[in-house]
Amino acid sequence: MSESVYETMHSSSVNLKDKQNLHEDIYMSEVPETQLARSNKTTLTLEPSSAGHRCYRLVMVILLMLVVLLLSVVVTLWVNFHNMSVARGRLEISYNNLTIERDSLKKSYKTVAEERAQFQAKSDELQEMLSQLKKDINTPGWRYFSSSIYYISTEKKSWSESRQNCKERGTDLVIINNREEQDIVEVWRRGEGAWIGANDRNNEGIWKWVDGTAVSDGFWSSGEPNNKGEEDCAVSGYRSEPVPNWVDISCDSQYIWICEKNINI
Ligand SMILES: [Ca+2]
Ligand SMILES: [Ca+2]
Ligand SMILES: [Ca+2]
Known part of the structure; x- marks a missing residue:
C-alpha cells in the first residue's frame, strides 16, 4: 500500500x-x-x-x-x-x-469681242467693196490711186445729179486732199471740166467738201471763186489752164464728174 x-x-x-x-x-x-x-x-x-x-x-x-x-x-x-x-x-x-484675273480676262474678252466685231464689219465692208470692184473692173471709167478708187464719167450732168450718180455707185464726189490727187484728176478729166465735191450752197463763201470738212486750201484759178450770178459748185479745169484751175459755177451746169471711194483700212 x-x-x-x-x-x-x-x-x-x-x-x-x-x-x-x-x-x-x-x-x-x-x-x-x-x-x-x-x-x-x-x-x-x-x-x-x-x-x-x-x-x-x-x-x-x-x-x-x-x-x-x-x-x-x-x-x-x-x-x-x-x-x-x-x-x-x-x-x-x-x-x-483668280477673281481679279477673271475680271481682267472678262474685260479683255469684251475688248477682243468688240475689236473682232469691228474687224468683221470692216471685213464685210471690204468684201462688199471687192465685189463691187469685181463688177466694175470691166467697166470703163474706174481707176485706182493711193488709197481710193475713182469713177470718171463720160456723161455730163448737173452737180446734184452727178453726186447722186456717185452715191448709186457707193461713192461720192471726189475730195481733193493734196496736189498729187489734184494732178491725177487733171489727167483723168481728159481736158473736160469735171465736178468735184466742193460747194458753198449752205453758206455763201464757206466752201465745204461733201463729207462736211472745210475746203482749206483749194486749187482755185485766179479770181475764183467769185460767185458770179450765184455760183455755188466747184469744177476742176473749167478753163484749159494748168493747176490751179478750179472755178465756182452754177450747180445746174452740165459737166462730167469724178467719184471717189476711200478704201483705207
Ligand atoms: Ca480724196
Ligand atoms: Ca457761191
Ligand atoms: Ca466763178
Whole structure:
C-alpha cells in the first residue's frame, strides 16, 4: 500500500516534471512563435501600405500618361488647325487673285469681242467693196490711186445729179486732199471740166467738201471763186489752164464728174 502510494506520488512527481518540461518546451516554442507573429504582424501591417503605394504610383503614372496623351492630341489639333488656317488664308488670296484675273480676262474678252466685231464689219465692208470692184473692173471709167478708187464719167450732168450718180455707185464726189490727187484728176478729166465735191450752197463763201470738212486750201484759178450770178459748185479745169484751175459755177451746169471711194483700212 505505501509502495503503491509512493509509486503514485513518484509518478505524480514525474508527471509534474514532465508537465513543467512540457510547459517550458511549450514556452520556448511559444517565444519564436510570438516573435514570428509580431514579425508577421509587422509584415502584414507593411504589405498593405506598400501595395497602396504601388497602386498610387500606378494610378499617377496612368494619369500622367493620359495627360501627356491629351496634351499631344491638343497640340496635334492646334497644329492642324493652324495649318488649315494658313492654307485657308492662302486659298483666299488665290481666290482673290483668280477673281481679279477673271475680271481682267472678262474685260479683255469684251475688248477682243468688240475689236473682232469691228474687224468683221470692216471685213464685210471690204468684201462688199471687192465685189463691187469685181463688177466694175470691166467697166470703163474706174481707176485706182493711193488709197481710193475713182469713177470718171463720160456723161455730163448737173452737180446734184452727178453726186447722186456717185452715191448709186457707193461713192461720192471726189475730195481733193493734196496736189498729187489734184494732178491725177487733171489727167483723168481728159481736158473736160469735171465736178468735184466742193460747194458753198449752205453758206455763201464757206466752201465745204461733201463729207462736211472745210475746203482749206483749194486749187482755185485766179479770181475764183467769185460767185458770179450765184455760183455755188466747184469744177476742176473749167478753163484749159494748168493747176490751179478750179472755178465756182452754177450747180445746174452740165459737166462730167469724178467719184471717189476711200478704201483705207
Ligand atoms: Ca480724196
Ligand atoms: Ca457761191
Ligand atoms: Ca466763178
